[in-house]
């Protein structure tokens with residue numbers, strides 16, 4: 001088995017770009033680092049490139065996709081030039097994935113205990129008997145009640161929340177260094193979502209696996225992550241601790257996004273601040289700020305390339321005005 | 336602004352006769368093995384004129400079934416529906432057609448009301464034509480409705496697939512308001528949308544309610560959205576209303592342990608990490624009709640009485656304002672929230 005407690009980063013990505021079919025990159029210049037036992041959140045609206053990143057770090061993109069990176073280390077493995085054989089060795093063993101729909105990861109015709117055991121058998125990490133014992137151990141770890149009984153059931157005999165626990169057990173079976181969870185609770189009810197997020201939090205503590213948690217739900221990110229990156233049109237526009245980034249955004253997009261969501265502190269029945277318009281393909285191709293067409297604070301100078309600049313210790317934003325603007329998430333931030 | 340600062344005057348015309356009254360609505364479906372799904376297990380609710388009544392609960396608790404029953408899209412197994420004083424379930428023919436103009440629906444998926452084969456105008460005109468409005472007038476009113484929702488210019492002559500999800504939902508709303516209804520039932524209208532688009536639709540709904548004096552029954556599993564729009568909130572669990580009352584009371588001082596757990600489970604970007612009640616297990620199957628409290632199998636306060644005796648939905652002395660129409664179905668009202676407030680850890684709570 002691989003090391004139980006990782007000492008190297010779970011994920012280290014530098015200058016990652018992804019395009020499909022030779023088109024404009026849908027992800028560009030992305031740097032990510034997930035430390036052992038750390039949860040890094042990736043947040044953004046649909047189409048901003050979150051899932052593409054998740055697939056890329058597991059070598060799961062279709063052949064039409066083109067991935068370029070200055071560095072792509074998954075656990076201790078440099079995967080920048082990896083071929084399919086290398087990925088097969090890494091997937092499920094060094095890094096594994098939890099999807100929104102647990103059924104997409106489960107075989108409907110196979111008992112769940114056997115499915116968990118198979119992960120170990122495929123990688124030659126255990127013999128049949130040991131794999132079966134480990135499957136039960138994993139079911140206990142992910143807090144499935146009556147593990148002996150559940151191991152013999154088929155996925156369709158379980159609730160959505162229970163299935164997601166099974167998927168997490170499978171993902172953890174080989175003691176991976178990295179877990180990529182793409183909207184793992186989006187299909188679940190909030191009380192079950194709370195259980196699964198709680199489980200992920202416990203798992204990273206007990207196994208030391210780093211987690212890349214992809215979500216469109218700011219609440220989920222705020223509650224669960226140690227650090228967060230905010231994506232807009234394929235780029236990271238802000239990064240830092242959730243408490244800083246979400247409560248005190250430094251990028252106009254983050255501020256507008258946070259403001260548009262009703263929460264316990266928004267005034268009931270009053271207009272929510274809106275972000276006008278949408279992302280156009282040309283926004284991804286521009287050399288300047290990609291948010292400029294929708295930004296209330298845009299000036300001519302925003303047409304220049306925008307690097308991520310430090311706005312506070314451990315807090316960066318891709319906006320040259322971020323330190324001079326006083327952004328508030330609770331008033332009109334759009335023009 | 337915090338919840339407790341919210342205006343406590345709950346609805347415009349509190350004393351007036353309700354626009355719609357649902358009384359003891361039951362909806363049963365046959366299930367495999369000769370069992371019965373009790374999708375609605377005796378729902379009693381009033382919808383006041385001009386208010387937004389929010390209906391919140393987890394998937395499968397019966398929200399959509401309630402919406403369909405309220406709009407006479409499916410006849411309930413038992414119960415009574417009064418609309419503007421009249422017995423709605425007894426309506427037939429011309430009276431029923433006239434009634435349908437007064438109560439309309441917006442679905443989560445706009446494609447449920449917009450036929451992909453037809454141009455937008457035809458779909459928006461359809462409820463008007465069904466109500467017997469002459470074609471020319473129907474066209475005028477449909478175009479006016481499209482303008483009222485801020486649909487893009489020329490939308491009427493285009494097909495639904497030419498629009499984004501948010502624009503399609505706007506058009507579905509135009510269809511719902513075209514007949515100038517009094518009641519609009521909205522079933523998860525923003526659940527499939529990105530948050531920035533959700534804000535646009537919520538703002539539109541508020542504006543239309545104001546300008547057209549609409550009454551909304553707003554269904555969502557998203558408590559923050561419910562909180563934003565509703566004057567009153569009803570919380571459903573397993574086909575029953577477990578708590579109902581002014582939004583500011585129910586969501587700030589929940590009396591039912593399920594409401595307290597639901598509120599505490601919602602991850603709130605403003606709250607970050609905090610003490611939470613994490614319920615164990617899933618809701619039981621609606622084929623097993625509980626003899627006692629439906630929530631007893633997951634409730635950390637459950638006693639023997641809870642398992643044998645169904646708590647009625649009644650006023651509670653514990654309510655902040657016991658005259659404000661805050662009702663709860665629980666033998667131990669207020670104790671779940673009290674524990675959280677005092678920092679006591681209910682058996683099933685953890686900090687994450």
Ligand SMILES: Nc1ncnc2c1ncn2[C@@H]1O[C@H](COP(=O)(O)OP(=O)(O)O)[C@@H](O)[C@H]1O
Pocket residue numbers: 020026044045046047048049050051052053062064
């Ligand atoms: N297999 C694919 N082929 C072509 N384009 C794709 C493919 N997958 C995603 N895209 C495009 O890439 C962009 C980013 O998508 P995605 O990574 O799924 O974003 P997110 O997960 O944030 O919603 C979108 O514009 C999407 O249409």
Ligand SMILES: Nc1ncnc2c1ncn2[C@@H]1O[C@H](COP(=O)(O)OP(=O)(O)O)[C@@H](O)[C@H]1O
Pocket residue numbers: 364365372373374392393394395396397398399400401621
């Ligand atoms: N047409 C139907 N036939 C059988 N069962 C149904 C039907 N519609 C709903 N149900 C069942 O009734 C219950 C309530 O469903 P629904 O009203 O859709 O809940 P919600 O909208 O709150 O998610 C669920 O158990 C569902 O499976």
Ligand code: SF4
Pocket residue numbers: 251252253289290291292293295296297298299302306318319320321322
């Ligand atoms: S760089 Fe300019 S356009 Fe971009 S976010 Fe900052 S102020 Fe707005």
Ligand code: SF4
Pocket residue numbers: 591592593628629630631632634635636637638641642646664665666667668
């Ligand atoms: S009646 Fe009993 S079981 Fe039901 S919610 Fe109240 S305390 Fe819990």
Ligand SMILES: [Mg+2]
Pocket residue numbers: 050051052
């Ligand atoms: Mg995605």
Ligand SMILES: [Mg+2]
Pocket residue numbers: 398399400522
């Ligand atoms: Mg529903």
